[in-house]
Every structure is written in structure tokens, then in C-alpha cells.
Amino acid sequence: MISFLIPTFLFALSLVAIPILIHLFNFRKFKKAYFTNVRFLQELKEETTRLSRLKHLLVLACRILAVVFLVLAFAQPIIPLGKAAIRSANRSVSIYVDNSFSMEGITREGTLLDVARRKAREIASAYSASTKFQLLTNDFEAVHQRLFSRDEFLEELDHVKVSPVSRMLSSVVSRQEEALNQSKDDSKQSFLISDFQSSTSDIENIKSDSTLGLNIVSLPVQTVSNIFIDSCWLESPVVQLNKPVNLFVKISNSGDKDAENVPIRLLVNGIQRAVASSPIPAGQSIVTSLNFTVNTPGWQSTEVQITDQPITFDDTYYLAFEVKEKLKVLSIDGHQTGPYLNALFGKDDFFMFNKSASGQVDYSQLPQQDLVILNEIPSLSSGLSQELDKYLIGGGSIVIFPDSLSDLVSYNSFLKGDALSPAITALDKVERVDIKHPLFVDVFENNKRSTDAIDYPVTLKHFPLSKGSASRLVLMQLEGGDPLLTEYTSGKGTIYLFSVPLNPGFSNLARHAMIVPVLYKMALLSMRQPAFSYTLGRELPIELDRISIGSDETFHLVNKNLKVDLIPAHRNVAGGIQIITSGQVNQAGSYELNSAQGLAAVIAFNYDRKESILTYLSVEEIAAKGDAAHLSQMQFFKPNATDLTKTLNQMAEGIALWKYCILLALFFLLAETIILRFWKAA
Numbered sequence: 001m002i003s004f005l006i007p008t009f010l011f012a013l014s015l016v017a018i019p020i021l022i023h024l025f026n027f028r029k030f031k032k033a034y035f036t037n038v039r040f041l042q043e044l045k046e047e048t049t050r051l052s053r054l055k056h057l058l059v060l061a062c063r064i065l066a067v068v069f070l071v072l073a074f075a076q077p078i079i080p081l082g083k084a085a086i087r088s089a090n091r092s093v094s095i096y097v098d099n100s101f102s103m104e105g106i107t108r109e110g111t112l113l114d115v116a117r118r119k120a121r122e123i124a125s126a127y128s129a130s131t132k133f134q135l136l137t138n139d140f141e142a143v144h145q146r147l148f149s150r151d152e153f154l155e156e157l158d159h160v161k162v163s164p165v166s167r168m169l170s171s172v173v174s175r176q177e178e179a180l181n182q183s184k185d186d187s188k189q190s191f192l193i194s195d196f197q198s199s200t201s202d203i204e205n206i207k208s209d210s211t212l213g214l215n216i217v218s219l220p221v222q223t224v225s226n227i228f229i230d231s232c233w234l235e236s237p238v239v240q241l242n243k244p245v246n247l248f249v250k251i252s253n254s255g256d257k258d259a260e261n262v263p264i265r266l267l268v269n270g271i272q273r274a275v276a277s278s279p280i281p282a283g284q285s286i287v288t289s290l291n292f293t294v295n296t297p298g299w300q301s302t303e304v305q306i307t308d309q310p311i312t313f314d315d316t317y318y319l320a321f322e323v324k325e326k327l328k329v330l331s332i333d334g335h336q337t338g339p340y341l342n343a344l345f346g347k348d349d350f351f352m353f354n355k356s357a358s359g360q361v362d363y364s365q366l367p368q369q370d371l372v373i374l375n376e377i378p379s380l381s382s383g384l385s386q387e388l389d390k391y392l393i394g395g396g397s398i399v400i401f402p403d404s405l406s407d408l409v410s411y412n413s414f415l416k417g418d419a420l421s422p423a424i425t426a427l428d429k430v431e432r433v434d435i436k437h438p439l440f441v442d443v444f445e446n447n448k449r450s451t452d453a454i455d456y457p458v459t460l461k462h463f464p465l466s467k468g469s470a471s472r473l474v475l476m477q478l479e480g481g482d483p484l485l486t487e488y489t490s491g492k493g494t495i496y497l498f499s500v501p502l503n504p505g506f507s508n509l510a511r512h513a514m515i516v517p518v519l520y521k522m523a524l525l526s527m528r529q530p531a532f533s534y535t536l537g538r539e540l541p542i543e544l545d546r547i548s549i550g551s552d553e554t555f556h557l558v559n560k561n562l563k564v565d566l567i568p569a570h571r572n573v574a575g576g577i578q579i580i581t582s583g584q585v586n587q588a589g590s591y592e593l594n595s596a597q598g599l600a601a602v603i604a605f606n607y608d609r610k611e612s613i614l615t616y617l618s619v620e621e622i623a624a625k626g627d628a629a630h631l632s633q634m635q636f637f638k639p640n641a642t643d644l645t646k647t648l649n650q651m652a653e654g655i656a657l658w659k660y661c662i663l664l665a666l667f668f669l670l671a672e673t674i675i676l677r678f679w680k681a682a
Contacts (some may be wrong), residue, residue: 002077002657009075019063023056055679062672066665073661091187092147093127094134094176095120097157098194100166101313101611105195105221112219113162116193119217119644120157123191124150126648134179136172138165138537139583145179164313164586165537166608169194170205177212193217196622198615203625214634216626217644221616225255227262228314228612230285232304234532237438238524239300239323240350245292249304249317251278252285254613266290267303297325299602301590313588314612318604319532320590326352327523330369332361332384334376334403340502340510341375344519351523363387366396367546367575371526373399376501379407385414392493394575395545397526399519401501402463415488415497418472421464423506430456431479437487439475439521443514457514459484459507462499484509485518492545492575496522533604536585544593545576547600555579556594557603562587579603 004010097120103113124133133153135144137160148156173190180188190212194201196219206214228251235246247266253259259280266274274290294300302319329345331337333355345353356362358377366372366387374380380388388398402411402420412419433456435444444454457476464482475496476485488495502510509515534542549555549570557579558565564587569580579593585605593601617625619636626634637644 002079004075004077006075009071012071012074013068015071016064016067019060019067023060055675058675059672062668062675066668066672069661069665069668073658073665075658077657077661079655079657090130090185091127091189092132092134092180092183092185093123093189093191094136094180095123095153095191096136096172096176096193097160098192099137099139099160099163100197100200101162101164101311101607102195102197102614104162105224106310107220107222112195112221113160115219117157117160119193119219120191121154122644123217123648124153124157126645132183132185134176135160136175136179138163138167138172140165140167140175141583145175147179147183164588164607165583166200166610167537168200168202168205169196170202170207173206173214177209180212187213189213189215191215191217193219195219195221196617197611197613198617199610199613201617201622201625203617203622203631204629206626206629206631208630208632210633212633214626214631215637216619216622216634217637218619218622224311224614225253225257226311226314226612226614227251227253227255227259227280227306227308228311228609229304229306229317230609230612232302232317232319232533234319234321235289236441236524237529238527239294239321240524241297241323241325242293242295245294247290247292247302247304247319248287249290250285250287251280251306252612253280253282254615256282258282262306262308264288264290265305266292267305268292268294269301270303294323297323299323299592299599301602301604303590311612311614313607314609316588317533318588318590318606320602320604321532322527322529322601324370324527326350327371327527328352328369329354329371329373329523330365331355331373331375332358332377334358334378336403336503337375338502338510340515341373341519344516345523358384361387366391367394369396371397371399371523373401375401376403376406376503378403378405380410380414385410388414389490390574392495393491395492396575397494397496397522399496399498399522401498404501404503404506406463408463415495416490418486418488418497419466420499421466423461423463425461426459426480428459428462428478428480428482430458430476430484432474432477434473434475437473437475438525439518441521443517443521457484457507457509457512459500459509461506465497465499492543494526533606535608536588536605537608539580539582542579542581542603543573543576544579544601547576547595548572549577549595549597553596555600557581557585558592558594559587559589562589564591 097116099113103111103116105112107115109115127150129150131150132147133150134147135153135156137144169192172192176190180190188211192215230250230252232247232249235248239245249264251262261277262280264276264278265272273292276288276290278286278288280286299320299322304317306315308315327350329351331341342353345351361384372391392398404423408420408422433440459478462478462482462484465486471489473487474483475487477483482499484499486497488497500506500509504510534540554567555570556565557568566584568584569582570577585591588605588607590602590604592599593603619638623636637647
């Protein structure tokens with residue numbers, strides 16, 4: 001269907017009446033012709049009339065058509081293409097340039113990022129200088145949230161580099177809408193220039209917006225095999241000094257060919273500590289383990305490496321953790337405590353064991369303790385309860401052994417949910433143990449237990465516990481149904497509640513073989529550590545417990561190998577601080593967090609592994625997802641599209657026909673001239 005940019009000019013078609021009137025009135029001068037024979041005059045008159053009429057009709061047709069096509073040329077006819085509409089005078093355009101790691105792929109025209117930048121320039125050239133542009137990359141920089149002029153856009157485009165950040169397409173489009181909504185222009189267009197990896201192309205989650213034109217610019221990609229470290233984790237959440245450590249490594253092969261004996265290296269604090277190799281079948285993942293021992297206390301920087309080409313950003317994985325030389329345990333005792341805790345913790349050099357009477361607790365030392373044991377305290381004072389609540393909020397761990405003469409009201413007020421009932425005298429035995437809980441890992445042979453084979457603890461008296469707290473987890477349960485050991489979460493901390501004291505008059509728990517590994521594990525699990533690693537691009541706060549800093553002091557995040565020294569934002573929270581990097585860190589590695597007091601922590605950052613799976617959506621697959629999401633405004637540019645400027649002009653303005661109209665008008669004027677000049681029968 002043909003449209004006109006200036007349809008009002010079609011009124012000029014009335015000028016066609018001028019040649020028609022000229023021919024109707026036939027304003028011509030007649031000449032006398034002398035003939036010697038009247039018979040020849042009759043023949044000449046008949047022949048001249050017939051040919052003259054034909055000539056006049058042809059001349060009339062040429063003149064009419066010349067006027068018609070001249071008028072049409074000024075009306076500027078076009079043939080719109082696809083769903084495109086004629087561009088309005090006021091328009092805003094948002095162009096997303098995917099700059100993730102996968103855009104380092106090589107094509108005949110350079111890297112994919114080079115191709116993306118070139119196509120972005122072609123898109124900008126298709127619009128007038130008055131158009132406002134947004135440049136968006138995976139970095140989501142604040143400067144890219146505003147609209148640029150075309151010259152500013154092209155200047156910013158030259159600064160786009162590969163980034164470790166990977167974004168889902170739905171969040172990209174949402175960001176584009178936010179920027180374009182700042183504009184009141186009539187026409188708003190969004191362009192997505194990407195290789196459209198399957199892992200990030202969530203087309204189905206894009207919300208349909210009829211006011212926003214969504215244009216897909218797919219780049220040509222080549223399928224490349226990639227072997228990468230998917231993740232790493234420690235077998236135990238706590239690493240002990242001079243004790244074997246088992247590190248698990250998950251390696252994936254996204255290609256279609258088997259990999260033979262992929263070499264794996266483990267470096268701890270820059271020193272190689274273990275090597276291994278493993279075959280990895282095509283399209284599968286394997287989990288292997290590396291064993292090492294930490295001989296020096298403090299923060300440890302761990303680096304796992306493989307060798308794979310050409311994709312290398314995901315061949316290294318960083319972990320950081322702290323190994324403590326001693327673990328601080330505080331026992332707050334009542335009046336009738338036995339020697340059991342001192343025998344367990346006081347004679348082990350790994351523990352810094354301290355005891356304090358319930359009325360003489362130094363509250364300022366509580367935050368420094370890894371584990372606090374309430375050992376048969378008759379009553380919990382309000383002051384002690386308040387300080388223990390603060391300790392739990394900061395991530396502390398508390399073990400409670402109630403006293404035989406306990407003030408249950410004070411205990412139940414502290415528990416905030418469950419309630420201890422007065423002790424009952426009844427012979428009972430542990431029936432069930434939650435062997436999947438970290439407390440019982442390695443306690444039973446092969447991590448299995450048999451009621452017949454194991455002599456579980458026996459109780460003579462115990463404190464029943466009412467059901468009420470949603471955070472309650474029963475770890476050891478008696479045959480009568482009451483719990484012997486219960487775990488609660490409070491803030492970031494943990495409470496372990498025994499329903500019996502370490503008193504032989506209540507049970508044989510104090511002398512049972514299970515109590516030693518269970519209390520030992522409680523102490524080990526109380527060592528609060530940040531996550532072993534963080535993923536770049538996921539702006540989650542880094543929580544560090546038991547760290548404080550003055551109001552006028554700052555932290556420095558340092559990586560000497562990368563020559564990085566930056567000052568992250570931080571805020572004080574209960575029991576510690578939060579570090580907010582806000583996109584400042586853009587290179588993977590282990591970073592030291594330093595303050596005026598010295599080294600506070602080591603934080604490991606890794607690149608996002610979403611980019612490691614090198615599978616891409618075709619234009620047909622994108623279209624199918626768009627149809628399923630009802631994105632009727634979506635348009636496509638195939639990878640082999642050569643000149644986007646020309647294509648966009650045609651899509652925005654259609655195929656312009658005015659040039660053809662001018663040529664036809666000139667043709668008919670020339671035809672008229674030829675007829676009048678060379679047709680002698682007039």
C-alpha cells in the first residue's frame with residue numbers, strides 16, 4: 001500500500017485540466033493549402049484528420065502523465081515496509097551494546113564487540129541530528145541513563161569495552177524503558193545488539209509495551225567449545241590449622257568433543273599446593289577434589305586453574321577463607337557446674353577457653369567470643385539476655401544447658417517462642433538423630449547410624465519443650481517425643497538448647513561418646529566467615545562480622561597484582577559491617593580489605609559463569625519467544641544485514657518513489673517533444 005509524506009500536494013492534480021482544456025479548444029492557427037485537383041484535397045483531408053487525432057491524443061496523454069508524475073513526486077509517495085511507521089519529527093532511540101565476555105568472539109570483521117559498535121554507528125546515522133540517544137551496556141553506568149545527542153552518543157560508543165558483567169535481556173529492556181520514559185517524544189525505539197546467548201536471552205520475561213519499538217540486531221557467531229570451572233567449594237565450612245582440607249572443583253565441558261586429561265592446579269597464597277587432571281565428556285560436568293593442608297593461620301587466598309583456549313576468563317576460580325589459630329569459647333557458669341566443659345575445651349590448645357560466673361560477665365568481651373555456653377545458670381538476668389540478643393544478631397552461637405533449679409520464666413523469655421516446662425522424671429532414650437546436620441557429619445561411621453548398633457544417650461529426667469517456634473529444628477529426639485537437642489536461629493546467630501544439664505542426675509550425656517564431637521562441632525561451626533567468594537555483577541553487600549571502624553575511617557580494597565586500590569562504601573550493621581562495591585570491582589581475583597587497624601578480611605571475586613555456556617538463539621528462536629510473550633512490536637535484523645543505515649531508512653520511511661516519479665515525468669515530456677518534432681503528419 002502506497003502512502004504519501006505530503007498528501008496535501010495531491011490537490012495539485014487539478015492541474016491536469018490545463019492540457020485537457022488546451023486540447024479541447026484546440027488553439028491552433030490554420031494555413032491555406034492550394035491544390036490543383038479537388039479529388040486530392042478530399043484524400044488529404046481524410047488522412048490528416050485521422051493521424052492528427054491520434055497524434056493529439058498521444059500528446060495529451062504525455063502531458064497529462066507528465067503533470068501527474070510531477071505532482072506525485074512533490075507528494076513524495078512511499079511503500080512502508082513491515083510494521084514500521086513513518087518517523088515523526090521528535091524521536092528518542094535507546095541502543096544496547098552487549099559488552100559481555102562472549103563478545104570477544106572473533107568474526108571475519110573483527111571481534112563481536114567491534115561489529116556491535118559499527119552497527120550502533122549505522123543505527124545512529126539513520127536518524128537526524130536532532131534525535132536523542134541512550135547508550136546502554138551491561139555495566140549499567142549512571143552516565144548511560146541519560147539521553148545524548150548523536151555526536152555525544154558516537155563519542156561514548158568509542159569508550160565501550162568488554163565487561164565482566166552479564167545482564168538478562170529483560171532487565172536491559174526495563175532499563176531502556178526507564179530512560180526513554182524521560183522523553184516526551186512521539187517515537188521511541190529500542191535496539192538490542194547482541195549475540196543472544198541462551199543463558200541471558202530471557203525474551204519471554206520482557207513485558208510488552210506498544211509505545212516502544214523493539215528492534216533485535218543479531219550478530220554473526222561461531223560455535224566454539226569451552227571448558228570452564230563452574231564452581232568450587234570446601235567440604236567443611238570451617239578450615240582448621242594443620243588439618244587436611246578437601247576442596248571440590250566442578251568443571252564443565254560445553255562443547256561437542258570429549259576433553260582428555262584437563263590439567264588442574266591449586267594455588268594457596270600464590271604457591272602451588274596440589275595438581276590433578278581429569279577427562280571431561282562432551283556436554284557434561286565432572287566433580288573432582290584437591291587435598292591440601294594449611295600450615296599458617298590467617299586469611300588464605302586460594303586459586304584453582306585449568307588451561308583451555310580460546311575462552312579463558314572462566315579458567316580460574318578464586319576462594320578466600322580464614323584459618324584461626326585459636327577459637328574463643330566462653331562458659332558462663334552457675335553454682336553447680338561440673339568439670340566436663342573444662343575437660344573438653346580447657347585442655348585443647350586450639351581453644352581459648354574462659355569461664356565466668358553468671359553475675360560477673362564482662363559484656364564488652366561477648367562480641368569477641370566464637371561460642372558462648374550458658375552452663376546451668378539458675379536465672380537469666382534482663383541485662384544478660386539483652387547482651388546475648390545483641391550477640392546473636394551479630395552472628396554469635398550459644399549453647400544452653402538449663403539448671404536443675406532453673407527459673408524457667410527467664411529462659412522462656414529469652415527463647416521467644418518455645419517454652420521449657422518443669423522437669424519430669426522418666427527413663428527415656430534418644431531415638432532419632434538428624435545425621436544430615438553439619439553437627440553430626442563424621443560422627444557416625446560412613447555418616448549412617450543404626451539404632452541397634454549405637455548406644456544413644458539415656459535420660460533420667462529432662463525438661464519438656466512446648467512446640468511453638470517456627471525456627472526450631474530438632475537435632476536429637478527422645479523416644480517419648482520430646483527433643484533432647486534443639487537448634488534455633490536468631491538474627492544471624494544460632495542457639496543450641498539441650499533439655500538436660502551436664503548433670504549425672506539427669507542423664508549420661510556428660511560422659512557419653514557423642515557429646516565430645518557434638519560440642520566440638522558447635523564450636524567449629526560458630527566461626528562466622530563471609531562467603532568464600534562473590535560473583536562480579538551481582539551487587540550484593542558483603543557482610544563481615546565482628547569488624548568495626550571509626551566514623552571518619554575508610555576501608556581500602558587492594559589487589560597488588562592487578563594494581564587496584566579502591567575505597568568501597570560501607571555501613572555499620574548489628575555485629576559487624578557491610579561492604580558495598582557498587583560495581584567498582586571489575587576484575588576477578590582475591591582482594592585484601594584493609595583498614596587503619598590492618599588486614600580486616602580477604603574477599604574473592606569471580607566472573608559470572610552465565611557467559612561460559614556458548615549456545616545462542618537464532619533469529620527464528622527469538623521470534624518464537626517474542627510471539628509467545630506477545631511482543632508484537634518486535635522487529636529483526638539478521639546477522640548478515642550489511643548496511644543498517646539504509647535498511648533503517650527504508651523501514652522508517654519506506655521505499656521512496658519520488659525519484660521514479662521525476663524520471664517518469666521527464667520521460668513523458670521527452671516523449672511529447674519527440675512526437676511534436678518528428679511526427680510530420682500534423
